[in-house]
Amino acid sequence: MRVVICGGGVIGACTAYFLCRHGGDVVVVERVEAAAAASGKAGGFLARDWCAGTPLDALARRSFALHAQLPEEIGGDWGYRPMTAHSGFVAADDDPRRDAPTALGWLSKGVVLEQRIGTKETTAIVHPYKFTSAVMNAALAQGAELRVGCVTGIRRDADGTTVKGVEVGKSVIEADAIVIAMGPWSLLAAQWVNLPAINGQLGSSIVYDTGTEVSADALFLESDFHGTSVPIEVFPRADGTTYVTAVLGNTSFPTDPAAVDPEPYGSKVVQMVSERLSPLFRPENIIAWQSCFRPRTEDGLPLIGRVPNHGGVYIATGHDVWGILNAPATGEALAQLIVMGATRGVDLTPFDPARLSPMDAVLQAR
Ligand SMILES: Cc1cc2nc3c(=O)[nH]c(=O)nc-3n(C[C@H](O)[C@H](O)[C@H](O)COP(=O)(O)OP(=O)(O)OC[C@H]3O[C@@H](n4cnc5c(N)ncnc54)[C@H](O)[C@@H]3O)c2cc1C
Incomplete structure (x- = not known):
């Protein structure tokens, strides 16, 4: 056949x-x-x-x-590895939880991890x-x-x-x-x-070269961006890179898949929020800007x-x-x-x- x-x-x-x-x-x-x-x-x-x-x-x-x-x-x-996952948020400037010790060594102060939502038995990358x-x-x-x-x-x-x-x-x-x-x-x-x-939902992401300092912890965070709560996801990979993405809507996509370029607004939001999450997410550590469309019904x-x-x-x-x-x-x-x-x-x-x-x-x- x-x-x-x-x-x-x-x-x-x-x-x-x-x-x-x-x-x-x-x-x-x-x-x-x-x-x-x-x-x-x-x-x-x-x-x-x-x-x-x-x-x-x-x-x-x-x-x-x-x-x-x-x-x-x-x-x-292809970098398959079990990992832990946490939910949390980026505390506002006037939130007293900003002064708590950093939740993981590679995160900035103010990133609060509230709950462990996955273990090495139940989550991976x-x-x-x-x-x-x-x-x-x-x-x-x-x-x-x-x-x-x-x-x-x-x-x-x-x-x-x-x-x-x-x-x-x-x-x-x-x-x-x-x-x-x-x-x-x-x-x-x-x-x-x-x-x-069938339609497509846009997602933008940035890949950072973060070396071996970042632990195998996936993060699902909420962060304020100009008064709007943005869901942001952080995925450290086995190859020493860390992937950060945010979901921002927009459903029109070009007919040629090769014409999908990094979308400027979403990319900027991901970059600005990322910089609050870790000192490792510096512009000089960026190795890829990406946008793509997930298929939806x-x-x-x-x-x-x-x-x-x-x-x-x-x-x-x-x-x-x-x-x-x-x-x-x-x-x-x-x-x-x-x-x-x-x-x-x-x-x-x-x-x-x-x-x-x-x-x-x-x-x-x-
Ligand atoms: C930002 C973002 C983050 C995501 N993170 C995760 C995650 O962490 N975990 C997870 O499970 N999923 C995740 N997803 C979802 C996942 O990426 C998609 O559901 C999945 O990749 C869809 O795969 P696909 O093969 O259906 O489509 P695609 O990957 O879109 O592949 C379709 C292929 O068809 C080709 N094509 C198009 N038109 C033609 C044509 N006329 N002739 C021949 N070929 C054609 C395209 O070039 C393309 O290569 C994420 C998606 C996005 C956007």
Whole structure:
């Protein structure tokens, strides 16, 4: 069975890897390069049970376990390491808690850690670019092919019911099954098949060279920025860098993933807040400014499964803030669905694309 995967982010890479393990003939078509978008610029933070009580719970737990297994299985190093996590805030100038001793040696005074929210058993991190690239390379080593090109359409047989291939400009790559895994750009596929609405939420981040002084503690903080409370996340990585990000809204994104540049306002907010967190977050320690868009759906749950009424077309996107965490179990379950017709472990029913109205039906109703 030949499967063409559209998109070489973490979801496309993990799907390719698990399909290859089932003996699938896999081609990944990626517009820029593997991990070019959010999958290369995310925090890479992983949590075992932060989705407890939601439909994502089983997917997250299975994925967390796969993340721990994959370094040995694939034999690579992408900075997987268990870590502790804390919530807290940056105390205002007139808050007496500013005078308390620093919570961790590398933090500035005034950063207050209120609660431990993750332990080395329940939270961890990967470097997302290295992880996605390593999984893609593991798929290539098992016979998958990665082609750089922009998917522009889907070919079907004469009666329109069976998929024949993927259009990449004027050429066609033949396929028995197609997986749409283009992150927020999966929205473009709504021109080819019926899909629910998909959008992208902007996040900006800065990567600092912080050396070995920073402990393996992830921080989820609130900080005031000109009278507005900004949620800020700090992820020290195994390679001696620390990733800092803030969520600031904005949902429009360019049609070309390569055209996503660091967004100036969000980047400045991250920099100004970071400088209050640690003396290590100095401008001369900045090694990357980044922005990216996480794919989202109307109900906040991913779309994973068959696209209704389009035989042989599958989708895997909309993973929002947990795409790096949930990619391995998504790839594993989708590969089972495509090759065996059903999943064996995680039940994909909550993520069935059929649960949401297709975009064209929503637009017609307005
Ligand atoms: C700031 C930020 C921090 C985050 N932190 C975390 C975190 O700590 N933990 C976590 O679990 N998740 C995190 N996420 C979420 C995670 O990054 C995403 O959910 C995940 O990367 C989505 O992966 P994807 O493969 O679906 O999409 P993408 O990474 O967007 O990949 C889609 C790919 O499709 C390609 N493409 C687009 N159009 C075409 C086309 N026409 N033809 C061919 N290819 C095409 C693109 O070039 C791209 O490479 C974060 C996201 C952001 C923005």
